Amino acid sequence: MLHFNFDYYRPSSIDEAVELFDKLDQDGKKPIYLSGGTEITTLGRLNQVFTKAVIDVKGIPECNVLDYKQDSVVVVGAALTLTQVWESKILPLLGEACVRIGDRTSRNQITLGGNLASEIIYREAVLPLLLSNSTFVVAGIEGIRQLSVHKIFKEKLRLKRGEFLVQIKVDGKYRKMPFYIEKKRKSERVDYPLITLEALKVDRSIRLAISGLCAFPFRSYEMEKELNNTDISIEERIDRAILRIPAPVISDIRGSREYRIFVLRNTLLDALIYLGGVRA
Amino acid sequence: MIEKLTLDINGEQWVATVRMADTLLDVLREKLDLTGAKRGCENGDCGSCTVLADGLPVKSCMMLAVDAIGKKLTTIEGLQDTPMQHAFVEKWAFQCGYCTSGFIMNAHALVNQHPDATDEIMEEWLSSNICRCTSYQEIREAVKSVLKEQRFDRKRPRNRR
Ligand SMILES: Cc1cc2nc3c(=O)[nH]c(=O)nc-3n(C[C@H](O)[C@H](O)[C@H](O)COP(=O)(O)OP(=O)(O)OC[C@H]3O[C@@H](n4cnc5c(N)ncnc54)[C@H](O)[C@@H]3O)c2cc1C
Ligand code: FES
Ligand code: FES
Numbered sequence: 001m002l003h004f005n006f007d008y009y010r011p012s013s014i015d016e017a018v019e020l021f022d023k024l025d026q027d028g029k030k031p032i033y034l035s036g037g038t039e040i041t042t043l044g045r046l047n048q049v050f051t052k053a054v055i056d057v058k059g060i061p062e063c064n065v066l067d068y069k070q071d072s073v074v075v076v077g078a079a080l081t082l083t084q085v086w087e088s089k090i091l092p093l094l095g096e097a098c099v100r101i102g103d104r105t106s107r108n109q110i111t112l113g114g115n116l117a118s119e120i121i122y123r124e125a126v127l128p129l130l131l132s133n134s135t136f137v138v139a140g141i142e143g144i145r146q147l148s149v150h151k152i153f154k155e156k157l158r159l160k161r162g163e164f165l166v167q168i169k170v171d172g173k174y175r176k177m178p179f180y181i182e183k184k185r186k187s188e189r190v191d192y193p194l195i196t197l198e199a200l201k202v203d204r205s206i207r208l209a210i211s212g213l214c215a216f217p218f219r220s221y222e223m224e225k226e227l228n229n230t231d232i233s234i235e236e237r238i239d240r241a242i243l244r245i246p247a248p249v250i251s252d253i254r255g256s257r258e259y260r261i262f263v264l265r266n267t268l269l270d271a272l273i274y275l276g277g278v279r280a
Numbered sequence: 281m282i283e284k285l286t287l288d289i290n291g292e293q294w295v296a297t298v299r300m301a302d303t304l305l306d307v308l309r310e311k312l313d314l315t316g317a318k319r320g321c322e323n324g325d326c327g328s329c330t331v332l333a334d335g336l337p338v339k340s341c342m343m344l345a346v347d348a349i350g351k352k353l354t355t356i357e358g359l360q361d362t363p364m365q366h367a368f369v370e371k372w373a374f375q376c377g378y379c380t381s382g383f384i385m386n387a388h389a390l391v392n393q394h395p396d397a398t399d400e401i402m403e404e405w406l407s408s409n410i411c412r413c414t415s416y417q418e419i420r421e422a423v424k425s426v427l428k429e430q431r432f433d434r435k436r437p438r439n440r441r
Contacts (some may be wrong), residue, residue: 004301005301007300008346041341041343042323058347105405106324109338123411145295
């Protein structure tokens with residue numbers, strides 16, 4: 001039960017949504033966009049989210065697109081559920097990240113856009129999008145912008161007030177590239193990650209993105225550089241990469257800082273062996 | 281905003297006056313007296329509030345009632361006399377019973393969506409629900425018995441006229 005009430009709007013076009021936001025904002029309603037609605041209902045119950053108006057983007061056709069044509073770009077709508085993204089098999093790199101989030105029933109409700117815009121720090125669906133240098137399509141009162149993930153997702157999704165995420169675009173070449181993904185949880189089958197690590201092999205070099213290690217998900221070029229230095233032993237490469245972790249490592253009930261680094265070390269080793277980045 | 285909503289539940293139209301911030305669970309239990317969906321964690325973790333929306337399990341504690349308009353909803357009240365209900369009774373797949381309606385909803389959807397579900401798929405689906413009394417083994421047996429029964433029915437030769 002939410003202790004506050006709000007007005008609910010379900011626009012059927014991008015223009016209608018952004019105009020509504022603008023008007024409700026001016027009226028002091030503190031509007032927020034809603035997609036799967038699972039975070040608003042759960043955090044709202046704890047009074048960690050408050051609004052007087054929600055704008056549901058699920059009725060906007062562009063937010064529900066799932067498209068790929070031979071040798072072109074994969075387009076995934078922000079309002080698709082994680083189950084839909086996974087079952088479509090449109091982009092295995094992304095689908096495999098989505099299927100590790102939450103549990104099966106929750107994935108029928110949680111949307112891709114909701115996960116990326118989440119207040120909760122993990123935002124695991126961004127890992128493949130960082131690795132594949134994806135493009136985020138966002139809409140606001142000033143029109144549509146298409147931005148590189150690296151510009152708009154810095155620790156979290158950085159939207160301007162009144163903007164919402166419409167779609168993600170990924171170059172179709174990433175559909176076939178070899179990748180490795182591992183989500184390590186504390187003990188349960190379903191949980192937030194101790195760490196989730198996704199690695200992608202592009203030509204001969206490895207790209208790396210991680211969630212759960214620091215207070216935000218990231219892709220680290222510095223860590224990648226160390227991992228791709230084939231002049232030294234694999235253990236040395238991993239040691240050096242660990243020295244390049246971009247922010248303090250989390251220590252919490254799921255695992256201490258030391259344990260997380262231990263798990264990271266082993267998972268990196270598995271990833272390098274799997275992707276063949278290891279010299280014989 | 282308070283509005284009159286019409287929801288399609290178990291094949292019937294139900295009308296309720298709700299706050300836009302009411303969850304589907306609030307409305308089922310408090311407005312429509314459909315108390316089979318249980319209030320557990322209200323945080324998406326336990327699955328005791330599971331219902332089906334267009335045949336897929338959803339946790340009604342984290343779905344707005346207004347978001348359920350236009351969807352075909354099924355609650356445990358709509359699963360009377362189904363093979364899954366019988367299997368849970370036959371296999372003693374419960375102790376206190378608090379989690380049972382959520383598990384039956386999920387398991388019913390599983391056998392419909394995946395008539396050939398492997399153990400892996402079954403585990404993936406069932407791990408959305410928690411049973412504090414740890415009836416997990418019996419729940420698995422109940423689900424497997426329905427899957428087996430369905431397979432047997434499919435293989436049985438049909439009478440030709
Ligand atoms: C049971 C459970 C388990 C979970 N497990 C995991 C996990 O393992 N890993 C993980 O990473 N996360 C996990 N989460 C967190 C979940 O991914 C986020 O809470 C996510 O925000 C839920 O998505 P939603 O579509 O329901 O979001 P909503 O509740 O609709 O929205 C969440 C936030 O995103 C904003 N938003 C939604 N859509 C858009 C859009 N298109 N454009 C701009 N802003 C938008 C909303 O305004 C709101 O601030 C879990 C959540 C639950 C309930
Ligand atoms: S009450 Fe809904 S998941 Fe626990
Ligand atoms: S039977 Fe008691 S919680 Fe499952």
